[in-house]
């Protein structure tokens with residue numbers, strides 16, 4: 284039996300990258316998936332492809348920096364399926380690669396809006412439905428960067444650290460209502476976000492970064508999606524307040540990398 288049969292899942296940032304893989308995996312496991320993104324053509328095409336493959340999928344335009352968009356995405360899922368079982372707060376942007384004193388207030392506020400306030404709002408609008416239903420699983424996308432330091436990524440790391448702290452807090456607060464709240468911290472994953480970053484930082488440094496993952500490679504979006512399916516499923520029924528690292532060991536130990544010396 285499919286692991287998410289009969290469940291309704293909302294996923295933000297679902298048109299590409301990790302969110303795309305999560306939506307695909309959850310649909311394959313029987314969930315009705317509601318995809319939110321700002322890339323409307325890609326999102327619509329993806330939802331149509333999922334439906335053509337026999338899955339239940341809808342696309343709703345959702346800029347996670349806009350409060351009303353997040354509310355509309357979640358409301359539309361509940362209106363159509365009469366339930367909300369899984370909320371994946373995944374969408375985020377990478378603004379970084381500069382020291383703190385060179386980051387503008389505008390860049391800071393943009394990053395916090397898309398990467399952190401969005402998570403607050405995704406939870407805020409999902410929770411009333413889950414409380415009424417007396418069940419639910421919220422999955423917030425954090426990052427290895429919330430665990431370790433990397434030059435130039437203070438704001439991004441700060442937002443991801445806050446995502447993990449909020450996840451623990453909500454797990455405590457809503458556990459008694461049978462709502463589980465967990466986060467996932469990916470290491471470097473093969474997505475458009477990283478294509479752009481790897482091009483920006485350049486060949487050798489990029490290769491060194493890959494080697495810093497003890498497994499010797501970067502991860503695939505499908506590997507993060509598997510973690511999300513697990514956390515969303517009844518198999519994780521006693522798992523809440525945790526951060527699941529899907530990072531090839533990146534945060535487990537410092538690595539000796541000759542190229543860095």
Ligand SMILES: NC(=O)c1ccc[n+]([C@@H]2O[C@H](COP(=O)([O-])OP(=O)(O)OC[C@H]3O[C@@H](n4cnc5c(N)ncnc54)[C@H](O)[C@@H]3O)[C@@H](O)[C@H]2O)c1
Pocket residue numbers: 295296297298299300301302319320321322345346347348373374375376397424425426427428468469470471472473474475476477
């Ligand atoms: N790729 C990695 O190595 C990596 C590592 C750690 C954590 N993460 C986290 O995983 C999540 C997904 O990252 P990714 O690599 O798949 O990113 P990505 O840039 O490849 O894809 C992000 C998706 O979000 C959408 N998006 C961007 N801004 C949006 C907005 N304002 N509203 C709605 N959708 C928006 C994009 O259109 C795209 O479809 C993020 O939370 C990211 O911080 C990624």
